[in-house]
Amino acid sequence: MSATAATGVFVLSLSAIPVTYVFNHLAAQHHFWTIVGVAALILLLVALLARILVKRKPPRDPLFYGKFGTRVCPAFILSIPYTCLPVWAGFRIYNQPSEYCHYPSKVVQEIQGKDLLRRPFDFLLVICLLLATGFSLFRGLIALDCPADFCRFYTQFQEPYLKDPAAYPKIQMLVYLFYSVPYFVVALYGLVVPGCSWMADVTLIHAGGLAQAQFSHIGASLHARTAYIHRVPEEAKILFLAFNLAYGALPQLLAYRCIYKPEFFLKAKAEEKAE
Structure with a gap:
């Protein structure tokens, strides 16, 4: 990996810090639908960027796409729970109150x-x-x-x-x-x-x-x-x-x-x- 590519990977990894901060700030302000929209936009951008990079310079690793990658088979149904479960968990978490419960101030102090x-x-x-x-x-x-x-x-x-x-x-x-x-x-x-x-x-x-x-x-x-x-x-x-x-x-x-x-x-x- 060249120095430029390594630097790009490092900078891209560090971008998780400001993104996480923005999400936490939106959650604190109860802008839940804004969070859903931003998350969907990020997923779309990542997918488009991955497609552009792969089309420009296809990986030589045969396991990247193990030649059967374009075939759709019944085994793909097994991935549905892994897609639906995070969505369900996200909605459940955002519908919960911001505090676990109201503790007496004297107990907390x-x-x-x-x-x-x-x-x-x-x-x-x-x-x-x-x-x-x-x-x-x-x-x-x-x-x-x-x-x-x-x-x-x-x-x-x-x-x-x-x-x-x-x-x-x-x-x-x-x-x-x-x-x-x-x-x-x-x-x-x-x-x-x-x-x-x-x-x-x-x-x-x-x-x-x-x-x-x-x-x-x-x-x-x-x-x-x-x-x-x-x-x-x-x-x-x-x-x-x-x-x-x-x-x-x-x-x-x-x-x-x-x-x-x-x-x-x-x-x-x-x-x-x-x-």
């Missing part, structure tokens, strides 16, 4: 007045997030071919799948490095500073994405069709499963905490601040 040491579960989550951040950085360095002896030892005896020539595990570790690590840092901030009302939405999205990613990574690491030299060794399976299951369960616990006990993340009303 009391909980938000506690420091981290007086919230043992949050303190445990902070420790786990720090460990998960280190784990993501470590495996990201392995994906970047870090020459350290400990990295080579880990890939040889613990997760040889990270060196699979298929490149999927490397890409997955880089996704963790560039997406999960910033999220962990933001989540640490949200657990320390009260009133971060965005925590529930962010944690829920990340929990879903990481659960799917970890399922694929664990399954591929142990799959019989993975080359034997890249499969997890028998003597390392317990530790491998312990690390990766814990890594996948942490975002689920954090999402559960933010959704079902959101008092710490609720913003105080203007009149309460004045008092």
Whole structure:
């Protein structure tokens, strides 16, 4: 990939930040139909851009279009639920009230007045997030071919799948490095500073994405069709499963905490601040 193409991909990825901010602002103003229209416009633009790029320079990879891509078969019906479910979920989410429920102001102030040491579960989550951040950085360095002896030892005896020539595990570790690590840092901030009302939405999205990613990574690491030299060794399976299951369960616990006990993340009303 040339430097120009790499820069374009990087800039296009960064565009998700202002787009997400605009969507959150529209949601806060209850402009739901505007959000639907903007989302539809973005999907249309992405589809047109993809068609223009593919027609101008068709990919040489035969798997890009596995020659049967233009054939319509009954198996396409299986994709209908995956198309309808997000639409249904979107309408249901936007029809919900902006707050989970109305908590008494005294309860919210009391909980938000506690420091981290007086919230043992949050303190445990902070420790786990720090460990998960280190784990993501470590495996990201392995994906970047870090020459350290400990990295080579880990890939040889613990997760040889990270060196699979298929490149999927490397890409997955880089996704963790560039997406999960910033999220962990933001989540640490949200657990320390009260009133971060965005925590529930962010944690829920990340929990879903990481659960799917970890399922694929664990399954591929142990799959019989993975080359034997890249499969997890028998003597390392317990530790491998312990690390990766814990890594996948942490975002689920954090999402559960933010959704079902959101008092710490609720913003105080203007009149309460004045008092």
